Amino acid sequence: MNVMVLGAGIVGACTAIELLKSGARVTLIDAGTPGAEQAASHGNGAWLSPASIVPMSTPGLWKKVPGYLMDKSGPLTIRLSSLPGLAPWLWRFTRAGSTLSKVEQTARSLNRLLRDAPDRHAALAREAGLDHLICRNGLLYVYPDKAAFDAESLAWRLRRINGVRWQEWDQQKIQEKVPQLAGKYRFGAWVEDGAHCLNPGDYVRGLVEHAISLGADFISGSVSHIDAKGQLTVAGRILSADNIVIACGIGSGELCKMLGDDIPMRSERGYNIVIKDPGFELPIPVMPSDGRMANTSTNAGLRFSGQVELADEAAAPDWRRSDILLQHAATTYSAIQDTVFDPARMTRWMGKRPSVADGLPVISRSRASAHIFYAFGHGHIGLASAPKTAQLLVALMMGKADSAGCDDYAVERFY
Template sequence: MEKISIIGAGIVGMCTAVALQQRGVAVRIIDEREPGTGTSFGNAGLVSVDSCVPIALPGMIKNVPRWLTDPMGPLSVRPAYLPSALPWLIRWVKSGASEKNAFRLGHALRQLHQEAVDQYRKLLGPEHFDEIIKLTGQLYIWENSAKSRTDLLSEKIRKQNGVAVRELAGEEIFDMVPGLNRAVTRAEFYEKNGHVANPYLLVQRLFRIFSENGGEFIRQKVHGVSRQADSNTYRIITTCDDFSVKRLLVCSGAWSKKILKGLGVGIPFDTERGYHVSFDRGALDLKIPVLHKERAFGVTPMVDNIRVAGFVEIAGLEGLPDMKKEEVLIGNVKRLFPKIDIGMKKNFWLGFRPSTPDSLPILSQLDSLPNLYFGFGHGHTGITGAPMSAEILANMVMGTPNTIDVKPYDIKRF
């Protein structure tokens, strides 16, 4: 099969490139950044095979005013960007309006995530898998002992999808994670979940495999893509080149909407900006990721740092970082782990989650644009969703039937 070009060297693009190579396809990747230095660099690094609950749920809308007025809250919208974001936000609200839709989306997320570990093992091989993937489990915690409506619905969605959860209370919680603030009243342990040693390291290992398999990497910015109907090719204009390709896969995350604009492809797609603060590994003795569900942040022990990640900020790709988020994250982790040494802080980071209103990625193609494939929009679960997305996309390129129903990820659903 003729070489395929992929725009995007993040986790989805790299997983898909290796999956295609394993099927005997030659692959070229184009990205202005070093592989793994975009959104894939600074996320929480969670491998959540049991993640199957969409972000928007019935009843959640009543929390939005409180979140927006709380300077330490998990959600913020910049007023200047609100007119641009409003169509996406309206679709987001509608997506979470009914329980029936929540169960449908939950099943689609389950299908995408539950084989993530096995898919990573296949892509990385045993040596790199053992180095990168840490199957430690994850602990979800709450300070409020009462379960909310969304908590109860989330339980139903997980139960319907066969997700086993171990509920903890009292000393069970603190035996599992010593040093937690005693304000924590209940917790859930997800034994099958885990995390990566470092997200950047994961992408770099995949890039090494890609390069050793003869992959071509062009480090240039893509300024535009157009369709040349007379030759059935796609023209790609980069910083220094102008070339045509017959097969093209767009895995460019938050920048996918802009790249596809030249092809007349419109999608309800926006950016959920996220932040992290990292600390030296010695700042906190932590063995497993801990996710604070009420304040919507997580703490992950990585091979070279302790990473505190959180927030959903709706402000687009061009807005400056909100530097106040750093102090909020530090305050959150200090409250949760009073003994953390905040003097060992290393870095503050901003990234751009590529998000659809319904929490599902776009893994698809259009009849009007043959040999063009879409692979983006994973929102909060890119590390988990990437390997199965790569399997789906590689099968699409090869014309091989997929083992799961891929209709929920079709671009035509919007």
């Protein structure tokens, strides 16, 4: 089987490796450098979390939205001028979480992609010689008190019924394990099976290099056109392929439209700020309930990442969103020093989470051709869920029995 994999982010890289291991000949194509800033895979929170199965859209969300919009330093913002264009996506997004049973179903489908994500990444990294980039210390959610934890009972119930394991820590245990945290966090949930990546951008680049070492070709160029016969225009050149996988993250939507598949996908823009040499390292990545951001020590510095900004696809980044993360960081850690706020030590980044309105990715054959496949739309969980995505997709392509689990992610659900 000859396959062109369009997009060399985490999903394209994992898919290429899985295809090569199944005996396919693979060509990877990307408009940018794999793992570089244009990819969502570059600057994410680096969490490989089996606990990320809670959909963003849950019952009653719409009641909270006005509060989020009023709170200038809150975790969610919508640019008002973009609202009309976003309305159809927002409507589907809200409906996807309108009942408990829908949310439970989505959590089950996400769990299938995430439950063994740390094991899958550990195995993949080992095989690619990148095991120094995967760290398995668990992941810690912290709250001011038990009442704040209980206020998120739906999220933790979904995790419990899907087999996610955690330990509950009191203030003393939190301070013993993560002494850098401020004393205001008196309750914690440590997800013991969680893991993180020490540098997602380097990881993706390393995986693409591994794919090349296994025999893949790499073409640098943007795919500007595709048709159902498998003809592509790449940086002005016409190429044709027997089989194609579209794994271009947020860039996938345009290509699918050319094939007649209009996917309800928008970018949930997210931000990070990385502090080089912050003076301390977090022994465990932390998610504070007030800041709602992933705080992770990476090999490039301490990374704070989060925020959801809904805006026009082409809108310029609003770097105040990164600064909000920094403001939260200042009150989250007692260990934080004033020197951390030295602009020379900081880098900021904005990336586009490819988010499908129903909260699930598209892992599917296209409707236009039996030889064109989709692997995109992973929203908040693409780093963690990429290896399982690759396994499911390749099983589907090869007609293997274990592709049966793909139905939840099929493109037909929109038609």
